[in-house]
Amino acid sequence: MSHRSLAADGLVVGYERGRRVLDGASVSVPAGRRLAILGANGSGKTTLLRCLSGALEPAAGSVAVDDQLLRHSRRGLRAHRQEVQLVLQDPDDQLFSASVAQDVSFGPLNLGLDDDAVRERVAEALRLLAVDGLAARPTHQLSYGERKRVAIAGAVAMRPCVLLLDEPTAGLDPSAVAEALAALTRLEASGTTVVMSTHDVDLALRWADEVAVVVDRRVVQGDPATMLGDDDLLARARLDRPWALTVGARLQEIGLLADGALPRDVAALLAALPDRPGVVT
Numbered sequence: 504m505s506h507r508s509l510a511a512d513g514l515v516v517g518y519e520r521g522r523r524v525l526d527g528a529s530v531s532v533p534a535g536r537r538l539a540i541l542g543a544n545g546s547g548k549t550t551l552l553r554c555l556s557g558a559l560e561p562a563a564g565s566v567a568v569d570d571q572l573l574r575h576s577r578r579g580l581r582a583h584r585q586e587v588q589l590v591l592q593d594p595d596d597q598l599f600s601a602s603v604a605q606d607v608s609f610g611p612l613n614l615g616l617d618d619d620a621v622r623e624r625v626a627e628a629l630r631l632l633a634v635d636g637l638a639a640r641p642t643h644q645l646s647y648g649e650r651k652r653v654a655i656a657g658a659v660a661m662r663p664c665v666l667l668l669d670e671p672t673a674g675l676d677p678s679a680v681a682e683a684l685a686a687l688t689r690l691e692a693s694g695t696t697v698v699m700s701t702h703d704v705d706l707a708l709r710w711a712d713e714v715a716v717v718v719d720r721r722v723v724q725g726d727p728a729t730m731l732g733d734d735d736l737l738a739r740a741r742l743d744r745p746w747a748l749t750v751g752a753r754l755q756e757i758g759l760l761a762d763g764a765l766p767r768d769v770a771a772l773l774a775a776l777p778d779r780p781g782v783v784t
């Protein structure tokens with residue numbers, strides 16, 4: 504699987520007449536980089552992901568993989584879905600077969616692959632998401648975190664270049680978040696570009712290579728530390744500053760942390776602190 508770039512340009516979307524949710528929104532998903540799409544509730548994250556996946560046709564603007572423009576014909580959508588897969592926020596909107604293995608087989612079977620190829624894809628997807636032990640289980644018996652990972656496995660079985668995840672960590676406890684993130688790392692190693700939407704600024708800061716903030720019906724994209732340290736942007740987007748940036752900046756002010764890039768998570772912050780108070784090396 505090769506990394507391919509997905510981009511949207513000038514998207515205009517309105518569900519109701521006269522009220523636009525996106526108005527000239529552009530975003531690019533660079534191949535092999537982690538992109539977090541951030542925004543408050545109702546800002547348009549899901550709408551943006553649905554446009555990128557082809558599930559929603561914008562009133563204006565375009566979506567492309569490399570330089571291949573998405574067309575909303577049957578053929579165009581079929582081609583796009585082999586490159587780009589969207590996993591919905593609620594796994595119960597996505598899972599409908601009796602067992603885990605059946606659910607994950609659905610996409611590959613629909614591609615018309617033979618039984619061996621389907622089996623191979625399903626086994627691979629279940630392994631990458633660490634749900635192989637659940638293959639025979641009915642989906643409704645699984646925990647919420649397991650259902651979320653099975654829903655992702657269903658998309659992964661299509662072997663997309665770009666995987667779009669709508670709030671993959673929402674509603675998960677800390678150990679389920681860790682399992683989900685570990686699975687995403689394995690997917691990246693297998694050549695998939697991963698995009699996630701979230702309103703969790705702390706997660707975005709520690710996970711993403713780039714962030715795209717949905718604000719005022721458009722998207723502002725850039726480096727996570729710069730964007731999430733921009734108070735004006737955060738206020739407009741109705742987001743808080745990540746705690747690591749607030750605490751790190753204060754520790755620099757009082758001389759407990761060396762100047763330079765701020766740590767992005769607990770482990771990095773603890774590693775950067777001096778052994779004894781007042782000694783910055």
Ligand SMILES: Nc1ncnc2c1ncn2[C@@H]1O[C@H](COP(=O)(O)OP(=O)(O)O)[C@@H](O)[C@H]1O
Binds near residue numbers: 518542543545547
């Ligand atoms: N199917 C729909 N019909 C009408 N309005 C919708 C629909 N989906 C989303 N919206 C509206 O569009 C806006 C953006 O929604 P959404 O993209 O779901 O935001 P987010 O994912 O950031 O919470 C919200 O005001 C929401 O109420």
Ligand SMILES: [Mg+2]
Binds near residue numbers: 592
């Ligand atoms: Mg949403």
